[in-house]
Amino acid sequence: MTKSQPKYRIIANKILENIQDGTYPLHEFIPKEIDLADKFQVSRPTIRQAIQILVSEGYLARRKKSGTWVQSTKMTQGFTHMIKSYSDEMGEKGVIPKTEVLNLTKITATLEIQSALKLSVDDTVFALTRLRFADEIPVVLVTSYIPTKYLPDLDQHDFTKESLYHTFKDHNLALRHASRELEILKADETTAALLQVSLNDPIFYFHTITYLDNYAPVEYSIAKYRGDLNSFKIEINQ
Amino acid sequence: MTKSQPKYRIIANKILENIQDGTYPLHEFIPKEIDLADKFQVSRPTIRQAIQILVSEGYLARRKKSGTWVQSTKMTQGFTHMIKSYSDEMGEKGVIPKTEVLNLTKITATLEIQSALKLSVDDTVFALTRLRFADEIPVVLVTSYIPTKYLPDLDQHDFTKESLYHTFKDHNLALRHASRELEILKADETTAALLQVSLNDPIFYFHTITYLDNYAPVEYSIAKYRGDLNSFKIEINQ
Missing domain, CATH: 1.10.10.10 (Winged helix-like DNA-binding domain superfamily/Winged helix DNA-binding domain)
Structure with missing residues (x-):
């Protein structure tokens, strides 16, 4: 590249x-x-x-x-103060983004997903798992759950080339609010292998619910950011 | 207790x-x-x-x-969306806070501290290191640097009983803005021993600059939150 x-x-x-x-x-x-x-x-x-x-x-x-x-040995991510597509954010940083789609399937929502997305027992969601790179280095592994009712043809899109957020926008779904919860996770075998880190290496572990204008939840995502490469900036005013 | x-x-x-x-x-x-x-x-x-x-x-x-x-196995900290004293936050959660003061000395600002607090080479700061507990369990280890010019008698205070933020308030220093940067750190021997975790356990590592109304930096702090006990909530609107 x-x-x-x-x-x-x-x-x-x-x-x-x-x-x-x-x-x-x-x-x-x-x-x-x-x-x-x-x-x-x-x-x-x-x-x-x-x-x-x-x-x-x-x-x-x-x-x-x-x-x-x-100032820092890590890449500062805007993930903690804005709702922006990964490719847009990487583009602004001047690095070359790349996305691999590991999975895109329709599933029945589990209790956890139902609760996050305010769904009923029978509702279905798309589960989209992507591994995202900056200059060929894996940065984040993210699984998004999107109710099929919003975008019934989501699995027809090629998310190695398209952005999920741009797809929302193209369908007049305006993202207005995101609620993220941050924990630390130790990488298991799968996560370590995909993110190219060692077993048990620390990982930033974000659970995010993203909402539309009317506060209807449109995406529930679980993102694992490499702990050795990333930092997050948070601004507080009061 | x-x-x-x-x-x-x-x-x-x-x-x-x-x-x-x-x-x-x-x-x-x-x-x-x-x-x-x-x-x-x-x-x-x-x-x-x-x-x-x-x-x-x-x-x-x-x-x-x-x-x-x-919903979570961890205590959700408001540290990422507000400027609040630890004891006030713990009080609201209904847990009993405790603070040990490990160090409170006057030092000459290093390059890092000068840069964060916009100080000159000869300026002095107080270095205050506190270990903070919730219901007798160590939660966070934090070192704060405060320019001596703001509170020349800071070392006369007993921070096992007093809150630094309440002390600021008592001296008409109103905190308005905080800029935090978040990384992950693996606990070294000292941090592991003080926070009662194992060597190399993952730790939330926050660097914060807190500003007054006029955007003069008044505190630079480095906080280490136990990764196994804490989670952080972040709300984004756009």
Whole structure:
């Protein structure tokens, strides 16, 4: 995939490797632009663009008089403050998203799903399991349950290419509110294998109910984000 | 501490033990009120109060026609959607909070602290480390950095009895905004020992900057919440 990436993205990924392998340690300054330009044999504007990307992704922070330092070794996800499609969010970060669809079937709602989506015993839902990548690295494994009454032909869509949220939008289903509950999970064999982590590695474990304008629940999802790669930002005002 | 607790709290804790040991499994119904009253040899109003507490803490959920089921095996923390003192939050949940102060000293701000609190190289901060309990079980280990310029006599306070946020309030420092970043950490020896978990157990790792009305940062805190006991609720509107 690398050849389709612009030069500044390639350099950003190289700097990121140096952040993640500890060459540029957490909370310490990275080298000056001119030294980075020399190290990576590119122009200063390219370095500046690469740094800008890493600032917007939350890895680096910058203050005019002090310089640029390592703020986080992880990718900051907006999942905790907005309802946005994975591909849109990755696109804004400048990384290349990829989605594998592991399962898309119609099932009868279990008690847990009935309760989350306010369904009756006989109601059916689509169960959609997707593994999602950023620059070829698995980031999140997510299973969504969607009542079949909203989108009866959901299983006709190709979610390796289409976004579930864009599909909602195309059917005039406007998402207005999401209620997420966050726990930590230790990866079992399946999750470890799919997310390419070790058995028992810690995983962010989100349960989310997403609602339409009229507060009817339209999606219940269970997402497992790799603990080693992701961080979440939460803003509180009162 | 138990003898100071009301009867419904004691029963709530017994039901909670049954939730956490799997007697009442996640997402399954718990027994009817009348059967619980019989099991615990208390009146039905006491059972009803106990269930109400566990619903408000997020462990149980209820629907009129269906019954009451286990929603979560963990204590839901409001930390992700409000700025509130730990003791106030625990008080609302009906559990008995306790705080141990492990450290309270004046130090020179490191680069990380300077950056978070917008301080200069020579500025000093108070470093306050507290271990906080709910019903005698350690829940969170938190270190707060507070610029000495705001509260020069902070080290004269007894934070086993006083709340830091109430102290801010008493000095007319109104907290308006908090920016939290969430990661997962594996417990090292110290954290494992203090939080009474095993080495490498997963921990919620929050970095928070709290701001005054005028967006001046007044506290930088690093909190480690036990991964096995806590969950966090996040509401998103757009």
